[in-house]
Amino acid sequence: xxxxxxxxxxxxxxxxxxxxxxxxxxxxxxxxxxxxxxxxxxxxxxxxxxxxxxxxxxxxxxxxxxxxxxxxxxxxxxxxxxxxxxxxxxxxxxxxxxxxxxxxxxxxxxxxxxxxxxxxxxxxxxxxxxxxxxxxxxxxxxxxxxxxxxxxxxxxxxxxxxxxxxxxxxxxxxxxxxxxxxxxxxxxxxxxxxxxxxxxxxxxxxxxxxxxxxxxxxxx
Ligand SMILES: Cc1cc2nc3c(=O)[nH]c(=O)nc-3n(C[C@H](O)[C@H](O)[C@H](O)COP(=O)(O)O)c2cc1C
Numbered sequence: 720x721x722x723x724x725x726x727x728x729x730x731x732x733x734x735x736x737x738x739x740x741x742x743x744x745x746x747x748x749x750x751x752x753x754x755x756x757x758x759x760x761x762x763x764x765x766x767x768x769x770x771x772x773x774x775x776x777x778x779x780x781x782x783x784x785x786x787x788x789x790x791x792x793x794x795x796x797x798x799x800x801x802x803x804x805x806x807x808x809x810x811x812x813x814x815x816x817x818x819x820x821x822x823x824x825x826x827x828x829x830x831x832x833x834x835x836x837x838x839x840x841x842x843x844x845x846x847x848x849x850x851x852x853x854x855x856x857x858x859x860x861x862x863x864x865x866x867x868x869x870x871x872x873x874x875x876x877x878x879x880x881x882x883x884x885x886x887x888x889x890x891x892x893x894x895x896x897x898x899x900x901x902x903x904x905x906x907x908x909x910x911x912x913x914x915x916x917x918x919x920x921x922x923x924x925x926x927x928x929x930x931x932x933x934x935x936x937x938x939x
Contacts, residue, residue, distance in 0.1 A: 728860055733900040735864030735893065736809040739816040742896040748861050755857035761846035763834035767826065768850045768889075771880055773819035782871070782879060782891065783813040789870040804910050811868045817895025821880055822851055824887045847889045854892070864897035 753770055761767060773779060790810055797805055813819060824847045826840075836842045855865045868891040876888040907913045923930040 728856055731900055732855055732859040733864070733904060735816075735866045735897055735900065736812045736905060737815070738897040738899055738901070739812045739864055739866075739893065739895050740898050741815060741817055744817050744863070744895055748863065752854055752857045752861060752863065756850040756854035759846065759850040759853045761849070762836045762842040763829055763832075765829035765833050765836070765843065765846065767824050767828045767843045768847045769823045769825065769886075771819075771821040771823065773821060773880075773891075774817075776814070778879060779813050779819055782819070782876070783811065785872070785875050785879075786811050786813065786868060786870045789872070793870065807909050808905060808911060810870055812864075812866045812893040813868065813891070816864070816866065816893035820854070820892040820894050821876065821888055822847060822854075822890045822892060823880075823882060824889050825885065826887070827885045844889070851890055851892070858894065859900070862897070863895060864893075864900065866893035867891075868893060 749772075756768070756770065757766065759768075773782075794802060794805055824844055826843055833843065851867070858865045871888075871891065873888055876882075876891065877886075880888060882888060901908065904914065905911075918930070918932070918935065921930045922928050
């Protein structure tokens, strides 16, 4: 029996910037969302993630100022239509959201013999991203929004969070209740980048070899 609600949740999830209402986050909601993140698969069961809940406005303000500098730096690389499109896009909701959740990666956890990370060092990072996706979907299920901010220098966020040198910041997630979730991603709605459909991403046997369109004829 297919659970349609599961797919509905996947497609409803959005990256949120402008729709945060700054309302309270109930501890039981946060517990369920972070527990879902902590239930993610991880290489060698290493669970290399940690979550720093950033509520202090002074810290969030400092981070927002840094992100603004990086936004301006990126804008400086753009010209013409690309620049004017980018200027319409809000790239963070750091102070509009109820809190930040900084997700970190501890490469030393379970080391040196992390089962499955022997040949692929990045497998630890992949694990953290899976925890983030679980968090994002659980938040959507709870009526919360998540906005991933990556306009920052890792060194800056590491210092702000006082991370030990072996721990990397992977994401600043703006988190909290929202007025609504947009149906279409901001980047698509505002003309920056549309989502490509599945057939562009499926190959047959070797990279770059188009899959037979017959497979999808009656679907989608
Ligand atoms: C690793 C990662 C970093 C991202 N960084 C930012 C960011 O700095 N600012 C932003 O506005 N959106 C950021 N996003 C959100 C993407 O723009 C968004 O996921 C994409 O446009 C698709 O929209 P959707 O998540 O609503 O489906 C990031 C997403 C990912 C996965």
